[in-house]
Amino acid sequence: MKLISFKQSFIAFGVLLTLGACETDEKLEVKGDGVVYEENFYRNETEAYSGLVAAYDKLGKFAGAMENAPLLFLNSASDDFYAGGGGPDDQPGLQVASNYSISPGNIPPNIWADYYKGVARCNIMLAKLPAIPMDAAKKTRFTAEVKALRAYYYFDLVRMFKNIPLILAPITLKEEIPLVEQVKPEVVYAQIEKDLNEAIPDLPMTLLTNELGRFSKGAATALLGKVYLYDNKKAEAAVELAKVNGTTPGQPSSYGYNLMPKFSDLWNHANKFNTESIFEIAYTDKSNADWGNFERGDDEGNVAAQLMGIRDYSRKTAGIAALLPDYINGWGFMVVTNELQAALQGDPRYASTIFNAGASRGTGNTDPNGLITYTDSYNETGYHFIKYAAVNADIKSSNPFLNFGINTYIIRLADTYLLEAEALGGTGARAQALLDAVRNRVGLGSVPVSLDAIYAERRLELAGEGHRWFDLVRTGQAAAKLASRGFVAGKNEAFPIPYSEFNNTKMIQNPNYN
């Protein structure tokens, strides 16, 4: 009997374990550690803020990438710079921009995609913000910032690619993806202007120290003025730009903006968010980026500074050479063209813009009288761009190439002065005063204002800050100035849309590519 009950209990146990299989649905729900679902997010102010930060994140790609950095890409495509680098295939995206062999197959696809990632993060915030329980004033401000950011992203996209899809709400179903179509540029401009006009009233006039880097009323207003100018709404442009420029050029505006007294102080990297800076992209040397997270969202360094450094730069230790800047060993991109060098020759801004490395080296690395040695970049001219140049003292990390904390300007007051002068048609006392203010700051005398004078001034004042290619296209000078590079009128005014966008979509390529 004992054996039987022993057996019976085994049977009962076995049946229980084997067949007593209650469906354990809740056990099959994944609980990811640190993984948050969309439905459990955007619940409070803290999460709203982190969503806002994510929308800002993509701003950092401007100089926080290699060939995908618009700063380097746009400079390479201008008549002021060659791509440079180690050879004709080093960072090929920059090379093809520089020699106009650019095509849908070789344009760095993230130039396009990073902007759209920024747009998507703005769209999700605009969809979620209304329902988030939080401080009403902050919600209003966050909404305004997101709209301003979306306007910024679309402004760069429409200027670079012209015919683009305008997506204003999150795409939530995969079925929607292939249905997206491009819209005319004027539709994009109208949306950018609408977003900025809605944003401006709700943005703060001044930013607290711990808010620096975010959108302010002045930044959005300056951006709107610039947008109007590109949209050929000159009168509206002048109105908006005048707000940030102030009533008396050269004097502080009601927004608090004023030209930096010394041009060279603009390029002292310690002077972040100075009085001349209207909109500035912030970088830091603290994110410890390495090749593992490089070009990801947590890589917060200025990478362009490394690319723009002179290759294998080395100061000789003795005598006068020690007075030369202690530049880092860079990767040799952004070689200044002879044309820009000639244009700046004798200009007070030369020393802040160009380093005449060739002259300092003498006849070559073996020249006993040379003060420095370095390796030629591809398309070397001897002239290197130094506004954002890093020196060894800037190295704060064991992966220095990726972690320079050098900020870059998007809009600064000298730019908006010249834009307003242009919006005014390049004539009149106000335009003259604006032009004079820019020149006076560097000790140059007045020249009669004209559109040509303004364009010339923009080139010298803003060299290397990413404006030149846009200026040439906007003012119709691109075909003439860039012909020697291979620029084809009727084609190269817009960049090709990366060919990956055409895989199974309704997209249409820009004219004359393919």
Next chain:
Amino acid sequence: MKLTKLLMFCISSLLFSVIAMAQDVTVNGTINDESGLPVPGATISVKGTNKATASDFDGKFQISVPSNGTLTVTFVGYVTVQEAVNGRTKLDIKLSPESQNLNEVVVVGYGTQKKSVVTGSISSVKAKDLESLPITRVEQALQGRVSGVSIAANAGQPGSASTIRIRGFTTLNNNDPLWVVDGVIVDNGGIGYLNQSDIESIEVLKDGASGAIYGSRAAAGVILVTTKKGKAGKISVSYTGYAGTSQAAKKIDLLDASQYVTILNEAYVNGGKAAPFATRTAPTPANPTGTPIDYGKGTNWQDVIFNDHAQRYSHELSFSGGNDTSTFYMSFGLTDQEGIITTDISNYTRKNIRLNSNHKIGKYIKIGQTLGYSNEKTIGIGNTNDEFGGPLSSAINLDPLTPVLVGPEAAVPGSPYVNANALRDANGNYYGISTNVTQETSNPLAYTQTRLGNNDFSENFVGNIFVEAEILPGLKFRSTAGAKLAYYGSDNFTPVYYLNGATKKDVNELFRSYKKSYSWNWENTLNYAKKFGDHNFSVLVGKGTYVDNITSGNDITYRGVPATTHADASFNVDIPIADKIANAYNAQALEHRVESLFGRLNYDYKEKYIFTGIIRRDGSTRFGPNHKYGTFPSVSLGWVPSKEGFWKENDVVNNLKIRGGYGVTGNDSSPDFLYISTVGIQRNYTIGGNIANGQSTNAIANPDLKWEETKQANIGFETMLFHDFNLTVDFFNKKTEGILMPVPVPGYVGATGKTYANLADMENKGIDIELGYRKKIGDLNLSVNGNFSYIKNEITYLDKGTNFLAGDETVQSSAYEINRTQVGQAYNSFYGFKTNGIFQTQADVDNYKNAAGKVIQPNAKPGDFRWQDLDGDGSIGSNDRTFLGTSLPKFTYGFTLNLDYKGFDMLVFGQGAGGNMIYQGLRRLDITNANYQTEVLGRWTGPGSTDSYPRVTTNDTNKNFTNPSDFNLEKGDFFRFKTIQLGYSFPKEWIESISLQKVRLYVTGENLWTITKYTGYDPEIGGPTTAGMNNVQGVDRGYYPQAKSYMLGVNLQF
């Protein structure tokens, strides 16, 4: 043991004394096993009576038996022997193990089955096939030995895993088979812990009908590993060891210094620049033309990094024994192998311990356990199969002009050696720094100095325990709990260094990562077997819970520690807190859990008509609420005509089994959280000078995500022909539906992650053939086993609106992907431009027009490739690309020849694959001055010089080298003599006096000879080692080649 012996004696003495009768004779005898070892505890009974006794420790017995009676000898694990006494008084009886008889069993998952009634397609490798082979990882045991399984090494770095594909690629996702070791699921990456001499058998479940018992995880095939169990009897001790030396099987031909100067000068001149290297000395008044400069041979960087005397050895010692109640197996193994490339930073060591035991409690209950522990240490060279850095890539690309070492006097102002962190050898000489080739490419000896002592480690515990109770006759309940615990990580010190202007480190770093992963499973099964006349039934039902991916870890970096070498570096130092960087984490996705119910019915009638039905239902954490559970059925049938009455015995077809099956299996080895929209972290921005943490949504959610289903039909037969040939042939058609893949999302969507959906179908059709021949001719034993598999892979469906999937592999500076997946083509076929000869003259360029008369390549120069204008639009663009061949081998084959003759034995094992292409991408195209392979000497130099290799130029605007094209592709066919072994076993009478049972000495050659036309190091190329590109095979960016080895070994048995 002693107790058992006593018990046995008591029982047998009792039985003996009670039943003894006068007319009987007393028989004395011994029981030995197949190797002549005495078997204690065997039961000797007199047939037809209750009379019985047991053998003693020396295998001896004594029993009284009628002189015309018959003795029955039984012992667990051995074939029962009936021996007629015939008046004899002395009997020596030899037992042979059960597995050698016709009732060979096959492990089928949750049990075993007699091979004769197996209806699925299962291939086996047994322990005896693996003895004394120089295998460091278990999957190598399968390479070339079973049909339908393709195995290619991922690298020749010792300890590297291989890419295993069972009947080809099943999905666009994870194609690694499911490994089950003694019932414990062990992920593919962690299988390296096994010691090959502990393996009793490996079974590969290839078809859906067999795989369905593992349901949602079986689509890519299942590999079942069974480790050795102890055998009752005297304790057996065996030792196997070998030691040997390895070298590179092949070096590639690179330019020497003089050739390099010639080619580079020509390239610069063709590119419109001045030649960089002077070919004559500067003229002087005395010597107005200068003297030609002889650059000589320069440095052969391959000679610098390859070690022709890399050492390897292995020791394995095992003990096994037991009695009727308990048996055990325990072993110790030690393997050490040096790599053939920069041996100082290429080494693999593994130590293993195993203890397996089985016990009986009373009559109805069995318990048992397995436990394996391994400790692995891998010192790796860093990047392999990567053109960006690593010693192999540097050796290929560095210029031969740079010397290996230069004297201290080289540190003149302006030279790279003035850098304080330039590395020197023990004599104070600098490691040469190239001024011609820079970036990640650097002197490999100097690079070696930056990695000395760095290692990856892993420790694995894998074990299980089971209880089996026979509740009623034929009804068994079994509960098995298994677990795997792994600790792994790496321990690195990176000193300050200056390898060149781009590759340098100014602050040293001490890094350690330490991770733990844990998985467990618990299975309960009921099995009922019953025989009704000639009808055999067996039913299995079970429930299982499987949990894995419980992972956590941390890593720490200390910067600027006061040390210059790995040995001196310590975490026990006081450095500023800012220089201590720590990360801790749990796995991004916690707990992958599968809950399962399964059942199997086996039926046969006289082993003539056979039926097997399987059903399994799995629920997985990886699927959305709409498709949480999947059901995976299979059915298979067998018919053995040779057992039919109408079958006439003949000498041609001795037996024949025809079988067919159909089964559905699934694949849940996709990433977690695909069905739900998640929020990603680290979308940061610098605000107010500090890093603000940003978060945003990742990809678009897809709650309809469901299982990939693989439906496989298999039909085949097994036959013995002419008494000596065993032939197995299987035809299969494997169709995977609803393959999970990322929806090709254009950039404008702005998604930060990928959205997955069930978008594609794929089909694999093929044939597996295994043919064996076994013959004894006098003292010569001969066996030959061969296998051949052919497979055709085709994409049969892609989501509507999706015409193709662009592959995610690009090579170097081209934006064009080199592979594409499209309906009607094999998965991930190579894709690119087609060359059509070389323009010999400017007239050729001008005359190359499309139908409309447009010059297609107006900017090309003589010596450039003529690209085929496939779309006929008069220019070369992305639409001119086409399919250039498959990256997947179409056929694989292998053969093993075994001979033994009077103590001498010989093994020849060869294996091959073919029908695929390899993308040869060894040269860094973005470094103008990178060295070339000697094929460049046949470049185009003028009209008529060649039509196949373009001109060299520094300004390759025609993209001769950078466009992915048929120029970069080569045939990957190869056949390799993998192992050749000669052995000699000493005659027993010589060694018995020193109480040895077996002494065998052998010599082995591995990878002695490879037949291939491929120009890289090694045509055996597995999957890439870069994560995220897990399925593009056959792209050679500088694989660590397999070594050629010679070894001496010994097998001893006590």
